[in-house]
């Protein structure tokens with residue numbers, strides 16, 4: 037694995053609450069007050085839909101049913117400029133070490149950049165890294181094609197957690213229509229043995245390929261599952277570990293220590309939650325094939341170029357990221373609901389939860405000082421129409437306003453008559469109902485309306501469109517993180533629980549509760565009693 041020249045961003049951008057735009061946005065919010073009404077806004081401005089919607093690469097977005105105006109956007113763009121969002125973006129894209137707490141560059145965009153393509157401002161080392169990216173990609177895709185051609189491998193078990201699980205799992209489900217029939221793919225992430233045991237129960241060693249996916253190759257859940265899989269394989273009489281196990285990791289030595297010598301590497305400048313495009317995407321490549329995997333990368337690259345080049349006012353990731361800042365810091369909304377109107381996107385909410393909440397769930401700025409404003413909202417959701425029959429009640433009539441985000445796909449890939457029109461009609465109807473509401477004398481039947489939604493529309497759920505959609509979200513999260521002045525690329529908040537679990541595990545065996553708080557001690561004793 038190559039090491040790259042490290043160079044940090046030298047000028048600290050202005051913190052958002054110290055910009056000129058920040059108090060202007062607060063004043064603007066007070067002027068809009070709670071009187072702003074989407075119905076009136078549309079009635080008084082025939083161009084509202086055109087002004088607040090746009091086509092971006094492979095994705096159309098309607099932002100017009102949100103509680104904002106053209107003036108809000110102008111002020112937010114001023115905020116982005118004062119916070120140096122374009123400069124921060126360019127620093128990321130050229131390979132600067134913007135992940136300052138880990139002294140690392142953030143270059144997942146390199147994973148989808150065409151071979152040999154230099155970008156203006158590339159730092160030394162980026163070109164060489166791009167060559168390594170493509171050498172690894174070629175090797176990984178060639179391997180995927182060999183697996184696809186190998187009739188003896190009927191089952192692929194992908195073992196990984198967090199960023200080493202959510203991306204490939206979400207994408208494999210989303211691109212089901214592109215998947216060659218016949219081979220089963222299983223995803224095991226939880227350390228809970230129920231998960232692995234249930235998968236192993238249906239397998240035969242000689243017909244199974246295990247992919248062990250872990251950036252660090254130290255994550256305890258994945259190591260425990262990998263060891264159990266290896267033990268099961270050997271107990272079943274399996275011998276050829278090199279043929280039946282492959283590791284996807286930056287830690288080739290760690291894989292070798294476990295006896296796994298078939299490896300596909302990536303680099304420390306790929307964050308776990310941004311690693312779908314790397315060797316971590318191998319199960320997807322096995323599912324959809326090399327050409328389709330490259331199409332996904334091309335779709336993401338098209339979005340990268342849009343993010344890099346489009347002016348802020350027509351830059352979709354920027355517009356969405358700024359909308360998120362508006363809702364969080366000026367409207368006070370604490371959560372956002374994700375409703376993909378496509379069954380294939382059923383794991384997208386979980387994927388986006390890690391992307392957004394692990395990236396921007398931060399309480400200190402780059403210098404480690406607490407920030408006096410809110411950062412990441414809570415993301416949650418379920419596919420439509422299912423969510424409609426569960427929690428949409430609260431979106432329509434609850435006391436809190438929760439912006440809804442709908443993704444719909446124009447063309448279906450199945451041939452069942454009637455379904456798709458019903459699905460699309462429901463997506464449209466929910467956004468419409470939230471906005472329009474319905475006046476009824478009976479309070480229980482009254483819908484207040486004026487509730488916000490964003491609508492993303494893909495032409496078809498192709499690998500390219502999925503790549504563009506995911507890259508859109510990555511950059512949107514970057515934009516709000518850049519405005520907030522936080523490090524979107526570390527995740528120290530997951531460490532403490534891991535440390536405490538290491539202390540508690542032997543106590544479960546020994547029963548030693550010395551020094552534990554009374555609640556933990558009480559629970560631990562009950563667990564032992566059971």
Ligand SMILES: O=P(O)(O)OC[C@H]1O[C@H](O)[C@H](O)[C@@H](O)[C@@H]1O
Nearest residue numbers: 198199200250251252255308530
């Ligand atoms: O890929 P790994 O090194 O096994 O890490 C898996 C996951 O676990 C960590 O605790 C982080 O919270 C995630 O960002 C990461 O994706």
